Amino acid sequence: MFNRNYICALATSAALFTGPLSALACTVCAGGASDTTIEGYNASVLFLMATPYLVMGSIFGGIVFTYRRALKKRAEMAAIEQPIGQLAWNQEEGRR
Amino acid sequence: MAQSSTARKIDEAPILTEAKRAAFGGGDPPAPPVRPNTPIGNNAWLAVVMFLGAEAMFFAGLIGAFLVFRVGSVVWPPPFQPRLPLGVTGFNTLILLASAVTMRLALSRARVSDAPRLMRLLAATASLGAAFLVIQGYEWVQLIHFGLTVSSSVYGGLFYTIIGFHGLHVFGALIWLAVVCANAWRGSYSRNNYIGLQTCAMYWVFVVALWPVLYGLVYVY
Numbered sequence: 001m002f003n004r005n006y007i008c009a010l011a012t013s014a015a016l017f018t019g020p021l022s023a024l025a026c027t028v029c030a031g032g033a034s035d036t037t038i039e040g041y042n043a044s045v046l047f048l049m050a051t052p053y054l055v056m057g058s059i060f061g062g063i064v065f066t067y068r069r070a071l072k073k074r075a076e077m078a079a080i081e082q083p084i085g086q087l088a089w090n091q092e093e094g095r096r
Numbered sequence: 097m098a099q100s101s102t103a104r105k106i107d108e109a110p111i112l113t114e115a116k117r118a119a120f121g122g123g124d125p126p127a128p129p130v131r132p133n134t135p136i137g138n139n140a141w142l143a144v145v146m147f148l149g150a151e152a153m154f155f156a157g158l159i160g161a162f163l164v165f166r167v168g169s170v171v172w173p174p175p176f177q178p179r180l181p182l183g184v185t186g187f188n189t190l191i192l193l194a195s196a197v198t199m200r201l202a203l204s205r206a207r208v209s210d211a212p213r214l215m216r217l218l219a220a221t222a223s224l225g226a227a228f229l230v231i232q233g234y235e236w237v238q239l240i241h242f243g244l245t246v247s248s249s250v251y252g253g254l255f256y257t258i259i260g261f262h263g264l265h266v267f268g269a270l271i272w273l274a275v276v277c278a279n280a281w282r283g284s285y286s287r288n289n290y291i292g293l294q295t296c297a298m299y300w301v302f303v304v305a306l307w308p309v310l311y312g313l314v315y316v317y
Contacts, residue, residue: 034168036167036168036169036170037168038168039167039168040163040164040165040166040167040168040169041164041168042167043163043164043167044160044161044163044164044167045160047156047159047160047163048156048157048160051152051153051156052153055149055152055153055156056149058149059145059146059149062145063137063142063145066137066141067137070137
């Protein structure tokens, strides 16, 4: 019953329940900063947390869009450029 | 002769019999013709995309710092600070947005190898960008005259840092555009080769698209 996974789950749950107490380690909260200062830091942190997802999502989306457009263009080019059937000489040609 | 030709096509499997193997001719079919594959994307395009991502994170850091003070202040702008010129800067915003339009039009002209119109549109883009910087510089001189400096307050420090870095990026984009104009004058760009113009256009549109965000945050909000 008390295997490693169970102990890890127990420790994680204990950390979650003691979360509000551990937040006092933040200098802003423990230093008695005003509500507006805390709101300012919260807004900044939320913005900076969201920005990497936006940036990487845009880059990844741009790459996927370019890849699909290139595949479509390559298929169109392949449909236009038919390979010339190369003829190989064989004995029947020579007998005539 | 063509109707009765027994020559085989490249995609047909060779018909081999015992007699043919022993006689002259036959053998492996020739290799299929090589069809060159076009690359999925240009390396320069990918490099500029990564660079723009880094630039976006740089400005995100500056905006984050601004938000700490802006949201954390009860009164904004702080008292006894000069007010920012909303009207003139709003008009300046329209000038910069127009430069993005002319840049995109220039890119479309390069794709059809329309060199004369390409040059005119690039010149228009550079003129609009230079006008933006001149008007910004004039406004800065006025603000300094009215007492808003980098060291006057946090408000001044934030303003000049954020708007100053954007102006520096516009200046850098102008220098890049000047090089692109010189290359276009020499006829370096055509419908098959316009990657230099395309990367410059990407950077220019990024700098232009960033400005309304900064204007809305620093000037209006």
